[in-house]
Amino acid sequence: MMKGTANMKDRxxxxxxxxxxxxxxxxxxxxxxxxxxxxxNIFGPEMFPQVNEIMTxxxxxxxxxxxxxxxxxxxxxxIHLDFLANLDNLVHLPPGPTGLHPWPExxxxxxxxxxxxxxxxxxxxxxxxxxxxLACDMRFASREKAILSQFEVGSGFVPGGAPMARLSRLMGRxxxxxxxxxxxxxxxxxxxxxxYVNRSLPDADLDGFVDALATRIASFDKQTLAHTKRLxxxxxxxxxxxxxxxxxxxxxxxxQPATQQRIKWLLERGFCKxxxxxNHLGDFVGQVGR
Amino acid sequence: MMKGTANMKDRxxxxxxxxxxxxxxxxxxxxxxxxxxxxxNIFGPEMFPQVNEIMTxxxxxxxxxxxxxxxxxxxxxxIHLDFLANLDNLVHLPPGPTGLHPWPExxxxxxxxxxxxxxxxxxxxxxxxxxxxLACDMRFASREKAILSQFEVGSGFVPGGAPMARLSRLMGRxxxxxxxxxxxxxxxxxxxxxxYVNRSLPDADLDGFVDALATRIASFDKQTLAHTKRLxxxxxxxxxxxxxxxxxxxxxxxxQPATQQRIKWLLERGFCKxxxxxNHLGDFVGQVGR
Amino acid sequence: MMKGTANMKDRxxxxxxxxxxxxxxxxxxxxxxxxxxxxxNIFGPEMFPQVNEIMTxxxxxxxxxxxxxxxxxxxxxxIHLDFLANLDNLVHLPPGPTGLHPWPExxxxxxxxxxxxxxxxxxxxxxxxxxxxLACDMRFASREKAILSQFEVGSGFVPGGAPMARLSRLMGRxxxxxxxxxxxxxxxxxxxxxxYVNRSLPDADLDGFVDALATRIASFDKQTLAHTKRLxxxxxxxxxxxxxxxxxxxxxxxxQPATQQRIKWLLERGFCKxxxxxNHLGDFVGQVGR
Numbered sequence: 094m095m096k097g098t099a100n101m102k103d104r105x106x107x108x109x110x111x112x113x114x115x116x117x118x119x120x121x122x123x124x125x126x127x128x129x130x131x132x133x134n135i136f137g138p139e140m141f142p143q144v145n146e147i148m149t150x151x152x153x154x155x156x157x158x159x160x161x162x163x164x165x166x167x168x169x170x171x172i173h174l175d176f177l178a179n180l181d182n183l184v185h186l187p188p189g190p191t192g193l194h195p196w197p198e199x200x201x202x203x204x205x206x207x208x209x210x211x212x213x214x215x216x217x218x219x220x221x222x223x224x225x226x227l228a229c230d231m232r233f234a235s236r237e238k239a240i241l242s243q244f245e246v247g248s249g250f251v252p253g254g255a256p257m258a259r260l261s262r263l264m265g266r267x268x269x270x271x272x273x274x275x276x277x278x279x280x281x282x283x284x285x286x287x288x289y290v291n292r293s294l295p296d297a298d299l300d301g302f303v304d305a306l307a308t309r310i311a312s313f314d315k316q317t318l319a320h321t322k323r324l325x326x327x328x329x330x331x332x333x334x335x336x337x338x339x340x341x342x343x344x345x346x347x348x349q350p351a352t353q354q355r356i357k358w359l360l361e362r363g364f365c366k367x368x369x370x371x372n373h374l375g376d377f378v379g380q381v382g383r
Numbered sequence: 384m385m386k387g388t389a390n391m392k393d394r395x396x397x398x399x400x401x402x403x404x405x406x407x408x409x410x411x412x413x414x415x416x417x418x419x420x421x422x423x424n425i426f427g428p429e430m431f432p433q434v435n436e437i438m439t440x441x442x443x444x445x446x447x448x449x450x451x452x453x454x455x456x457x458x459x460x461x462i463h464l465d466f467l468a469n470l471d472n473l474v475h476l477p478p479g480p481t482g483l484h485p486w487p488e489x490x491x492x493x494x495x496x497x498x499x500x501x502x503x504x505x506x507x508x509x510x511x512x513x514x515x516x517l518a519c520d521m522r523f524a525s526r527e528k529a530i531l532s533q534f535e536v537g538s539g540f541v542p543g544g545a546p547m548a549r550l551s552r553l554m555g556r557x558x559x560x561x562x563x564x565x566x567x568x569x570x571x572x573x574x575x576x577x578x579y580v581n582r583s584l585p586d587a588d589l590d591g592f593v594d595a596l597a598t599r600i601a602s603f604d605k606q607t608l609a610h611t612k613r614l615x616x617x618x619x620x621x622x623x624x625x626x627x628x629x630x631x632x633x634x635x636x637x638x639q640p641a642t643q644q645r646i647k648w649l650l651e652r653g654f655c656k657x658x659x660x661x662n663h664l665g666d667f668v669g670q671v672g673r
Numbered sequence: 674m675m676k677g678t679a680n681m682k683d684r685x686x687x688x689x690x691x692x693x694x695x696x697x698x699x700x701x702x703x704x705x706x707x708x709x710x711x712x713x714n715i716f717g718p719e720m721f722p723q724v725n726e727i728m729t730x731x732x733x734x735x736x737x738x739x740x741x742x743x744x745x746x747x748x749x750x751x752i753h754l755d756f757l758a759n760l761d762n763l764v765h766l767p768p769g770p771t772g773l774h775p776w777p778e779x780x781x782x783x784x785x786x787x788x789x790x791x792x793x794x795x796x797x798x799x800x801x802x803x804x805x806x807l808a809c810d811m812r813f814a815s816r817e818k819a820i821l822s823q824f825e826v827g828s829g830f831v832p833g834g835a836p837m838a839r840l841s842r843l844m845g846r847x848x849x850x851x852x853x854x855x856x857x858x859x860x861x862x863x864x865x866x867x868x869y870v871n872r873s874l875p876d877a878d879l880d881g882f883v884d885a886l887a888t889r890i891a892s893f894d895k896q897t898l899a900h901t902k903r904l905x906x907x908x909x910x911x912x913x914x915x916x917x918x919x920x921x922x923x924x925x926x927x928x929q930p931a932t933q934q935r936i937k938w939l940l941e942r943g944f945c946k947x948x949x950x951x952n953h954l955g956d957f958v959g960q961v962g963r
Contacts, residue, residue: 209564230560246901249894257904263555265843266909267871270810273901274789274890285576286865286872291557292576310564312672314539314641320632321541321563327625328551329559335907342900351894382892499854520850553845575866581847582866600854602962604829604931610922611831611853617915618841619849 111143115165121156122311129165132367136221137175138183141195144225148199151208158318159209159310161303162229164216168372173220173244176356177365196221197254197336200228204330207319209310213303214239214290219374224254227263230322232290233306235299236281240375241289245343247276247378248359249352253343258331264288278375355381401433405455411446413601419455422657426511427465428473431485434515438489441498448608449600451593452519453503458662460502463510463534466646467655486511487626490518490544494620497609499600503593504529504580509664514544517553520612522580523596525589526571530665531579535633537566537668538649539642543633548621554578568665645671691723695745701736702891709745712947716801717755718763721775724805728779731788738898739789739890741883742809744796748952753800753824756936757945776801777834777916780808784910787899789890793883794819794870799954804834807843810902812870813886815879816861820955821869825923827856827958828939829932833923838911844868858955935961 113130126147128134151160164170174180189198203210203225212218212226215235219242226232226241234241243260245252252273260269268287272279281293294302310318346352356364358381363370370377403420416437418424441450454460464470479488493500493515502508502516505525509532516522516531524531533550535542542563550559558577562569571583584592600608636642646654648671653660660667693710706727708714731740744750754760769778783790783805792798792806795815799822806812806821814821823840825832832853840849848867852859861873874882890898926932936944938961943950950957 209560229557230564231557246893246897249897251897251901251904257901258908261905261908263557265868266905267809267811267843268868269909270789270902270905271871271886273905274810274893274898275886276893277886277889283872288555288558291561292573306561306565306567309567309669312669313536313564313566314636314639314645314672316639317536317539317541317636317642318564320636321536321547322560324541324547324625324629324632325551325556325560325563327628328548328621329556331908335904338907339904342904346894346897346900349894349896352897355894379889379892382894499850519847520854521847553847578845578848581851582863596851596855596857599857599959602959603826603854603856604926604929604935604962606929607826607829607831607926607932608854610926611826611837612850614831614837614915614919614922615841615846615850615853617918618838618911619846 111146113140113143114147116147116150120311122158122315123307124151124157124160126160126162127165128162128171131166132169133365133371134164134166134169134171134216134222135175135365136171136173137178138180141183141186144199145195148202148206152202152206156315157208158313158315159211159307161211161213161307162225163213167216169216169222170212170214170218170239171222171225172217172371173222175365176360191333193333193337194253194340197340200224200254201333201336203228204230205326207315207322209318209322211303211307213299214241215296215299216240217242217371217374219244220252221254224252224256227256227259228254233299233303234281234284234290234293235296236293237296239281239284239290239293241279241284242277242375243273244276244374244378246274247375247381249349249355249381250346251339251342253340255331255336255339257339258335260289262329262331276375276378401436403430403433404437406437406440410601412448412605413597414441414447414450416450416452417455418452418461421456422459423655423661424454424456424459424461424506424512425465425655426461426463427468428470431473431476434489435485438492438496442492442496446605447498448603448605449499449501449597451501451503451597452515454506457506458528459506459512460504460508460529461512461515462507462661463512465655466650481623483623483627484543484630487544487630490514491623491626493518494520495616497605497612499608499612501593501597503589504531505586505589506530507532507661507664509534510542511544514542514546517546517549518544523589523593524571524574524580524583525586526575526583527586529571529574529580529583531569531574532567532665533563534566534664534668536564537665537671539639539645539671540636541629541632543630545621545626545629547629548625550579552619552621566665566668691726693720693723694727696727696730700891702738702895703887704731704737704740706740706742707745708742708751711746712749713945713951714744714746714749714751714796714802715755715945716751716753717758718760721763721766724779725775728782728786732782732786736895737788738893738895739791739887741791741793741887742805743793747796749796749802750792750794750798750819751802751805752797752951753802755945756940771913773913773917774833774920777920780804780834781913781916783808784810785906787895787902789898789902791883791887793879794821795876795879796820797822797951797954799824800832801834804832804836807836807839808834813879813883814861814864814870814873815876816865816873817876819861819864819870819873821859821864822857822955823853824856824954824958826854827955827961829929829935829961830926831919831922833920835911835916835919837919838915840869842909842911856955856958
């Protein structure tokens with residue numbers, strides 16, 4: 094019946110100033126955003142405006158119904174802030190319209206957008222990568238290749254993108270406290286048990302599953318999707334004040350000399366560079382205070 | 384000790400004007416409500432007053448402690464509204480005492496009743512069938528034969544009986560959004576993983592398990608059950624305003640021409656009739672917008 | 674780097690007036706509290722001040738970061754009130770600073786303390802033992818040897834230490850109602866499925882796992898742990914008024930003649946004594962009203 098609205102006529106890739114991620118429109122209704130900033134998909138100062146541009150496109154496009162976030166980088170979905178980069182611009186960004194710092198604000202915008210967002214997680218999603226996944230409406234992980242975590246507490250600082258607010262509501266207090274306070278790697282099976290992701294699938298099945306789901310959702314009525322999501326938002330999203338408070342706690346913890354010392358120790362041993370430190374981040378942050 | 388209060392002396396079946404469901408008192412304290420409206424256990428205009436009558440009996444009886452809802456129809460626990468019936472009476476029912484439309488109000492009454500309610504799900508529970516199960520205090524499913532879903536978004540409208548409010552609190556935002564926005568069939572195993580049901584049991588064990596649980600609860604003190612449930616209600620029930628907002632969104636979405644077109648397409652292909660459409664409802668609603 | 678702060682120099686055991694539990698400082702940052710009141714680890718009038726003393730130490734110590742609660746008694750983590758003891762002192766304790774009865778108040782203090790608390794559950798945790806575990810930040814159970822429950826409703830009274838508030842938020846309404854209203858034993862596997870515990874581990878692995886986790890957390894920054902937990906508290910802890918209401922409902926239910934009769938029946942058949950009644954408490958309370 095409605096074949097015409099969901100076909101592939103606009104399947105050309107967009108070409109923008111995006112250099113660290115790509116936007117591909119599989120159809121006008123179904124978009125893919127692919128993080129492609131090898132070797133680590135690390136979140137540096139250039140990543141922020143690019144994610145922001147995508148976010149604005151998602152909010153303003155009249156046709157898009159579903160957006161899938163994935164990665165083109167082997168081993169990494171999207172990870173944490175690049176502490177080796179010049180972060181002055183990022184840290185001093187003015188607040189956005191909600192009064193939140195632009196990073197938590199982007200996450201809030203994603204959660205509230207009248208578009209369905211899906212994180213397809215293969216490789217490591219930690220720090221901002223985990224926070225972006227948590228701001229998506231759904232998360233599906235590779236059973237063999239996904240590792241989620243909030244590594245921050247192990248590095249001496251409070252996470253900034255509101256995982257305290259989101260994980261508590263997603264998996265309950267006990268498991269949220271474990272994920273946050275252990276700062277430990279969470280592989281696919283455990284992520285499914287805890288509800289960190291909707292489901293973990295065999296790696297070979299993940300792409301097919303997510304693509305079928307997104308294609309299905311893209312065939313539904315945009316207004317109905319948006320109104321149904323809006324009502325789930327009322328029941329499940331944290332208030333902005335919790336997110337603001339989490340951000341402020343992050344900034345305050347970063348200013349502690351003990352934290353700066355921990356980060357320095359980590360950076361001297363390979364943090365933010367390809368290699369063992371990032372490949373085994375859970376183990377790595379477990380060494381700093383011993 | 385207290386044998387006298389829980390014995391079988393009143394074990395006679397009630398005989399009322401009920402034609403689409405049956406009430407059987409296994410004891411004064413333990414009731415069974417069995418949906419028996421073959422071939423689909425579809426929810427038509429006559430079902431509503433019958434469920435309402437049962438609900439009033441549950442609320443006003445002084446002895447009943449536990450009510451189990453089940454089905455006598457192979458393949459179907461209880462499904463959605465019968466779009467082939469004359470729905471004028473149903474749609475134009477005046478609001479109940481809480482100000483809610485009578486359907487969400489019945490669900491609210493069931494959730495708040497000082498009686499323990501258990502859904503024993505074998506076959507399909509979708510639409511109002513899923514909503515009724517979600518309003519029960521507990522849900523147990525046949526691992527092989529239960530299929531739960533909220534198919535509505537696939538048909539172009541927002542669900543009306545508050546699954547946005549209830550699923551979000553039961554299984555967390557991510558899984559609730561998946562169930563609602565995918566409108567997909569959820570079989571027993573997945574329903575258990577997601578917390579859609581308390582547990583899924585091998586089909587052969589389901590009746591015995593639920594009967595033993597209900598018999599056990601029926602042996603406990605009625606006031607203690609009621610007060611304990613009341614405190615769980617405070618911690619877990621959605622506010623009425625969320626339920627009202629969900630109902631209003633449902634009504635508004637039904638009025639969209641695009642939705643009417645989707646429902647017409649579905650009805651022309653077997654929706655609300657025995658056969659493939661209802662037997663594979665998840666697949667079926669995935670075809671309408673392609 | 675920070676070896677000096679987490680070393681074993683203070684590994685001597687404390688020696689206080691504690692007779693039913695022990696406090697061992699594995700390091701200044703990592704404490705173990707071991708319930709050792711054979712044969713049942715039952716909660717009698719002397720247990721309360723000892724738990725209270727530990728709680729005050731946890732709150733006031735400047736170095737402790739993580740506390741693990743475990744048991745030295747085969748078969749029992751910590752169980753319910755000792756109804757055979759003189760409970761006058763316990764029942765008539767004046768309210769604490771929050772206005773709550775001292776028992777729920779201790780639980781609230783534990784949940785809010787700027788220290789990470791972990792329950793390592795081997796054997797039975799029921800009544801106050803389950804409530805203490807639920808007030809901890811995390812719970813890990815022996816897959817073979819842990820049994821959790823809230824047996825109270827089966828004995829005719831409402832639980833007093835707020836499991837209605839905590840279980841509802843931890844595992845969702847349906848499973849919380851089942852645990853509370855069935856008053857049934859919950860073994861390790863089911864406790865994990867329901868989220869009653871973070872994880873159940875093979876008994877042989879439990880000690881090693883919990884010790885490694887606690888050692889890891891003890892190596893992290895105390896302020897960062899505390900601030901991160903504080904933000905999870907905002908998102909996940911019940912308001913005190915719910916806890917107060919639960920306590921009041923417990924006290925009121927205890928005063929019912931029918932409840933006193935049930936407790937008398939139980940006591941005459943071995944409740945609160947070593948043997949079948951306590952070893953199979955779930956089955957046992959299922960007999961009283963038959």
